[in-house]
Amino acid sequence: MENNDKLLLLGDQAIALGAIHAGISGVYAYPGTPSTEITEYIQDSPLAKSRGLHSSWCTNEKTAMEAALGVSYVGKRALVCMKHVGMNVCADAFVNSGITGVNGGIVVLAADDPSMHSSQNEQDSRFYGKFAMIPVLEPSSQQEAYDMMEYAYSLSEEERLPVLMRITTRMAHSRAAVKVKEKFLDVTCTGKESVPSDWVLLPGNARRRYLEVIAEQSRLLDLSETSPFNEAAFKEGMSEKGIVACGIGYNYVMENYPDGCPYPVIKISQYPLPADLLTRLAGSCREMLVVEDGQPFVEEQLKGLLPSQYVVKGRLSGDLPRTGELTPDNVKAALGIPGGQVYPKAQHVVPRPPALCVGCGHRDVYDALNRVAAEYPGAKIFGDIGCYTLGALPPFRALSSCVDMGASITMAKGAADAGQFPSIAVIGDSTFTHSGMTGLLDAVNDKANITVIISDNLTTAMTGGQDSAGTNKFEAICLGLGVEPGHVRVVVPLPKNMEEITRVIREEIEYDGVSVIIPRRECIQTLNRKLKKKRAEKK
Incomplete structure (x- = not known):
């Protein structure tokens, strides 16, 4: 049931509220732009305080991930938040969490920073999800970011795997009206007993669990094919172009077609890649444009999935910039839509590089x-x-x-x-x-x-x-x-x-x-x- 009232929320805040409403017991994080506001929202939330949610900052991302594993071990839900380079710090615990599996649900939120607004690199956290062989979610809007949280925890517990949610700076730091649920989950416990041999990664146990995770991959693929967050809109007959839009890239595509997109479109917000959907799209169009923020994660996989002569365009082909974040304008250019009004650069404006505060x-x-x-x-x-x-x-x-x-x-x-x-x-x-x-x-x-x-x-x-x-x-x-x-x-x-x-x-x-x-x-x-x-x- 939904409220008629809407809340104006940052993407980070929508994720935080969704996690609270999904019944988490704690959030574990190290501050890093653009992820910081998630934990801060939970720290300031009266509902979170009344529930006694743990929300103090961790020493680093690795300790955050390991603490969340402890929460999961005793059957409760935890949220782990970091920026993309924090994934490098927590990688040992993160990748191994795919082998231990989970008891209570774990969602790992990675906020990527294309264009390096406040970062050392442009790495794409979706590769970590593929590396760990776990489900990855990528919301296309603030509303979807909120709605995904309850789904993510259910998915995590049903498949007994952590779930990676990947957002980018524009999703994290832009605002939109979000409908929130009138009724939400109380702090939950799975009630399941932990299986000690799953959590003790001695070689014998780890080899068994690795085979189990491998066997789970076909199930994860089926879930992506039928995910409510992966939407497909096909057209009758053969189209000149098909579009694969990932996460916030879907918004940029649809902004350019306010009356509806004339091409078949697949919106991808859950991974692994839905191969059957994408193969069907390829059969309905002569070429495909991949609109994704970050690195050419989907574009590269599509080139392996489809026949070599099939034309796949995106960042690798130069139709979209190889570096930097997506914008409605560079997506418009990739779609072949004539540009709108171009404003000349301001003249005689002196650059203002960042500087330490006066008195620092x-x-x-x-x-x-x-x-x-x-x-x-x-x-x-x-x-x-x-x-x-x-x-x-x-x-x-x-x-x-x-x-x-x-x-x-x-x-x-x-x-x-x-x-x-x-x-x-x-x-x-x-x-x-x-x-x-x-x-x-x-x-x-x-x-x-x-x-x-x-x-x-x-x-x-x-x-x-x-x-x-x-x-x-x-x-x-x-x-x-x-x-x-x-x-x-x-x-x-x-x-x-x-x-x-x-x-x-x-x-x-x-x-x-x-x-x-x-x-x-x-x-x-x-x-x-x-x-x-x-x-x-x-x-």
């Missing part, structure tokens, strides 16, 4: 680092993922690298192993606990000659100020990992302390071993929000 403590860290590094010809400063990555840009130009979460420490260690001096790593507080601690342990064990700067602004600032897992624990963590007590040092990054900060950096560079400097000052944005809230409470 990272600014003082980089000022100090640059001053000291200038005294050492050939100094290298290895960077990491966070708002402090902006230290690679003017006016600082301080960083030599930025590869992935936690790489600064291990790259600095590797460079030092190869003779680099000085070898300095800059990492943020949240990133350090996410994946920097193991690198620091490697450095301690090898007595590497590196200096690590943990720039601590007391929050996960880049994604909006979420809690940081290691706040007020960094000194203890570093000491516990074996850094010498005299070489774990805390400074306050302010201009007035510049002489002290530069002195500490020099001293630790000259120390032959692992040293850690922790510049600590609260993020200016979270501080401003706290002060504003206090002022409002006094009125």
Whole structure:
């Protein structure tokens, strides 16, 4: 039963509300754009609070996935959220979850970022679903994103497999009116007993489970062929063109045909690919255009599914851009529709590259680092993922690298192993606990000659100020990992302390071993929000 009232929701919020209404017991996530708002919505939801849903941030995506497996083991439902590069972090647990199977339903939400608005790459998470041999869902609208959640959990429990839901930035961060259900599921438990041998992946058990998962693939294919989310609209006779539209790409196609598409269309929102539907489409048209956001995941598979002489167009053929996100305009061009009005580019507009906030403590860290590094010809400063990555840009130009979460420490260690001096790593507080601690342990064990700067602004600032897992624990963590007590040092990054900060950096560079400097000052944005809230409470 549905409400007549509609809610105006981001795609992320529609997914979050759908998960709450589907009866999850908890959400497990690490903040990463464009997925962050899912967990934040659940954290702020009165319904979620009244149900006692677990919704605190995890240290990283791997721990999030493993915690969700624990929820599933005892028969309850869990949601795991991350951006696409987070799938790389949780891949060990994620891929193995296809072998253990699930008891309570698990939905893994991967938010991809075509065009790399805030990411290092454009990877397509659908490949992970195929790799793990599990069902993949890809909503084409906010309404479908909401509706899919209950279906996804039922699918997960019926097939005893996790389900991957893949969205892209435009789906995550655009709004639409969404009808929500008047009645929804209470927090549920499957009531099934876990089978211990399924969850103990010793080779004997894993080999058995692998055969079972292989045998399940024909069933998953049948479910895709009949899925309510895979829609087919065929035409009478032979058409010049057929269209395969995936996820949000379907919206872009239909925006160009407000009176109805003149070509046969298949909308794909559930994988594995519905081969019979696609073969039938190929038999009704002379060529096929694949409209998919991300990499040519479907286009490549179609080329293998259909005869070699059959014409399949899309990103590989150049009919759609090989990189970047889809837009209604580039889809229009691929469809051969004459363009609308073209507006000239604005003249005399000065580009505004991103920059660290005025008053940010990272600014003082980089000022100090640059001053000291200038005294050492050939100094290298290895960077990491966070708002402090902006230290690679003017006016600082301080960083030599930025590869992935936690790489600064291990790259600095590797460079030092190869003779680099000085070898300095800059990492943020949240990133350090996410994946920097193991690198620091490697450095301690090898007595590497590196200096690590943990720039601590007391929050996960880049994604909006979420809690940081290691706040007020960094000194203890570093000491516990074996850094010498005299070489774990805390400074306050302010201009007035510049002489002290530069002195500490020099001293630790000259120390032959692992040293850690922790510049600590609260993020200016979270501080401003706290002060504003206090002022409002006094009125």
